[in-house]
Amino acid sequence: MTVEIRVFGPFRDVVGRKHVTWPVTRGMTVDDLLTELVERHPAVEHYLYDDDELVHRIAITKNKAHIGQLEGVDTVIEDGDTIRIAPPVSGGGSADYQPTEFGR
Secondary structure, three states: OEEEEEEOOHHHHHHOOOEEEEEOOOOOEHHHHHHHHHHHOOOHHHHHEEOOEEOOOOEEEEOOEEHHHOOHHHOEOOOOOEEEEEOOOOOOOOOOOOOOOOOO
């Protein structure tokens, strides 16, 4: 059984590729997968965890559904799933941004 892991930003830099086919076992969870990922690519730990807690702003999805909408890190992974791991994203407008109403 395998899943496809797609990684973005610094995760891709550490793993060295945009996507990896990963072997999984029956009943394996996202937490198990992250543990294995850190074992194989130790530098990933810096981006995933803060004081042994998963950084809450990390976007992890299973087949496009955020794991927070599923069972969190206890979400079971199944053969053929796609797991995406992306860093926090932030942004905003410039300081001189002036909102306008449509239709004016």
